[in-house]
């Protein structure tokens with residue numbers, strides 16, 4: 005029997021999703037070093053921003069007001085983000101959704117992530133070496 009999976013329809017669900025997604029990302033041999041070595045993020049600071057970000061996009065919360073593109077430009081300046089990096093990021097994002105969530109907002113999250121990832125990848129690719 006197909007297990008019932010909840011939708012990303014509350015702050016608590018979005019937080020669960022982000023924690024599960026980062027569980028994958030921070031164990032991924034391609035992506036983990038970008039977070040832990042290149043950017044050397046403090047998870048206690050970073051994760052609340054990511055939770056605010058997805059709560060804004062999926063639930064219309066207003067807390068997130070930061071310039072995500074500039075943050076990735078800065079990262080890209082330290083170590084170039086490749087098409088393969090973006091493909092892996094998106095694969096883990098979708099795999100996390102497949103495992104735990106389903107429904108309208110879950111599908112919306114897939115569409116938004118794919119659009120923003122492609123846009124970010126293309127804009128960064130235009131940056132001079």
Ligand code: HEM
Pocket residue numbers: 035038039043045050053054057070071072075076079085086089090093116117120121124
């Ligand atoms: C190759 C793919 C990606 C990698 C390796 C990556 C990596 C990172 C890293 C290392 C940071 C922390 C930067 C810092 O604080 O110095 C960050 C921040 C962030 N990323 Fe990404 N990212 C990727 C794609 C994306 C995409 C596609 C999105 C959105 C759909 C996204 C959303 C964010 C957000 C919201 C922040 C938080 C910025 C803040 O307000 O502090 N990232 N990312």
